[in-house]
Amino acid sequence: MSDTIAAVATASGIGSVAIVRLSGKKALSIAKGVTKRDSLTPRHAHLCNLYDTNDELIDEAIVIWFKAPHSFTTEDVVEFQCHGGSIVAERILKTVMERGARPAEPGEFTKRAFIGGRIDLTEAEAIAKLIEAKSEDAARILVRQMKGSLKNFVERMRDRLLRAIAFAEVTIDYAEEDLPEDLTVELALQLEEMEREISKLLESSERRRGLIEGFGVAIVGKPNVGKSSLLNEMLAYDRAIVSEIAGTTRDTIEEQIRIGTHLVRIVDTAGIRESADTIEKIGIERSIEAIERSDIVIAMFDASRPWDEEDEKIFELIRTYAPGKEIVVAINKTDLPQKLDCGKLEKFHPIFLPKTGKEEKIVRELEKRLTRMAGGDDLLLVSTRQVEAVRRAKEAIAEAKDPLERGELEIFSFYLGEAVTAIGSISKPVNFNEIMDKMFGEFCLGK
Ligand SMILES: Nc1nc2c(ncn2[C@@H]2O[C@H](COP(=O)(O)OP(=O)(O)OP(=O)(O)O)[C@@H](O)[C@H]2O)c(=O)[nH]1
Ligand SMILES: [Mg+2]
Structure with missing residues (x-):
């Protein structure tokens, strides 16, 4: 995280504009060096000449500094909007590297946004899939997931599970107290409803993988x-x-x-x-x-x-x-x-x-x-990781039913706890490093 990373964020080939992105502690000082400016104003578009380390002019470009933490990665980010084609962008990249940046890994900007707490995993995956999406319908769903719709679903589901656990815990602790008799029935109904919602999400995600x-x-x-x-x-x-x-x-x-x-x-x-x-x-x-x-x-x-x-x-x-x-x-x-x-x-x-x-x-x-x-609702599980997590949650909820019926509330709570962990892992991984490398490694460079 302490490294300053750089990448050409736009697709290679002929185009009118290319973007070189820089993120990290040294981003601003590197940008000052490349532009030969003493200062830049945050979030302002500066028209600057860019120079390589031999003082040779590379291009005239728009330079924007996004001051930490108000940037995509939450670090200092500088974007150079230069002329398109590959040569200019590559020369800028080479220059910023000579000035102390290192090449970004695929998906590393998004990974930093996640680590910085700006987005959760569902939002990160939505970004990755939005880039790959093959249909307008997918793009429409994904842009909403990028803005948190799947994250909200996960949070709502977690809340409901936690509330069910809390009910059970209260019953365990105060068994002799006057608790409503229909509590078990109420909890069973809630489980069924959650199971139904989760099954629907799994079914519609599978059907709409295309x-x-x-x-x-x-x-x-x-x-x-x-x-x-x-x-x-x-x-x-x-x-x-x-x-x-x-x-x-x-x-x-x-x-x-x-x-x-x-x-x-x-x-x-x-x-x-x-x-x-x-x-x-x-x-x-x-x-x-x-x-x-x-x-x-x-x-x-x-x-x-x-x-x-x-x-x-x-x-x-x-x-x-x-x-x-x-x-x-x-x-x-x-x-x-x-x-x-x-x-x-x-x-x-x-x-x-x-x-x-x-x-x-x-x-x-x-x-x-x-x-x-x-057709279907507005949510889509977009990776096997997400599908597996939701499936695990569904299984755990199903496992909790029998103990509930038998009045074994500790076991019931245990399974719902498993469901909470599983569903929560969609937003935030349990096994951090493994998931991080696997997931962000699938991103394209510069994202
Ligand atoms: N009369 C008539 N002939 C057709 C029609 N459609 C295809 N054919 C003819 O049927 C023959 C077989 O067509 P193909 O498209 O090669 O059939 P295929 O199912 O791909 O055959 P295989 O590759 O051998 O499995 C060709 O001579 C076509 O011109 C149709 O609607 N009417
Ligand atoms: Mg044929």
Whole structure:
């Protein structure tokens, strides 16, 4: 913490402005040296010439000093807003290093903001994910979490748990006193309500993981039904080879498209078929893998051929995955004479794809499903760390139920204490160093 750290905070490449950031005890004195100024006014934009250690002019830049503790890191921070491109910013960085700063680790500015008590971990993680977010919906949720919405949820939950513990403790200490009889019932109700809220958060975070990473859509179906044709139409160019030969696609093909405000990873797979051919077999395994990794499965069937064992296999697969995923059943080749009996598929409300204009129909359907998946409350668990902590809290709350019923209030308190620790760790880690390095190491440089 005593080191003064520096980094180029903006993305590399051509741009009109780049920002070099400096944080720590020496930030101001280094800035004075680089600008050759005797003084800077806090929070004022100064137009300055910047010089390297050989007194050579590097750039003319805007320099702002954020005086400790009123800065992002709570330390003295100086920002140099220089001309874009990589050379100028790199020269400034080199100069501040020669004057006593050291390069910042990824996420180190945010780490200092956390250590300085300016933000908690939920806010830090929201910042990291906001930078990565793949959709407007995610950005909207994350900016609120950056401003403390998840932190507030955690605090409210902690308060409720602590109050429940306090009730129990009072009962333990003053058992003979006149306590309301329905206390156990009241506590049980509270536990149930907390469990419900936590489960909802876990469920909606899992369902909406795609808001940050992008949603996965897998197209599956027996060979030759027209999977690659659909992919090509969606991408508006011939990405995959299409032919009348069954088994044309032998590997999974993955591309990204935007649907509405969402980023979608669309995966075309090898047709699922029992096969002795090793290459095709590997392809089939990959198809199953693609289904497992996806949020939405487009299961495609061929209207021009009778239902067969291969269709049956796809049907079994979608039945297996249906409860956890959005399944879109698409009937293709509807322009040819109909030989397919769709009876079994009725409950999936199949959509019929025309020979031309498949894309429009499927995108409309996907948009509907995405809207459904993306909906939910305003909170989102954005890392496995957060999910694990909430899951642990949920388990501990569940464990507390039995002892409560049996009137074993010490054990009840113990489990609720575990829940408090687990939920609290979302904001502030229990095992400080380990979490700190793991978490902030995933940040990008300069943040
Ligand atoms: N008549 C008709 N033919 C289609 C339609 N869609 C695709 N086809 C044809 O069906 C054949 C197979 O199409 P592909 O897109 O290669 O099928 P696939 O499902 O990717 O096949 P594999 O990669 O072998 O699993 C090609 O000859 C396409 O031109 C359609 O709506 N109507
Ligand atoms: Mg194909």
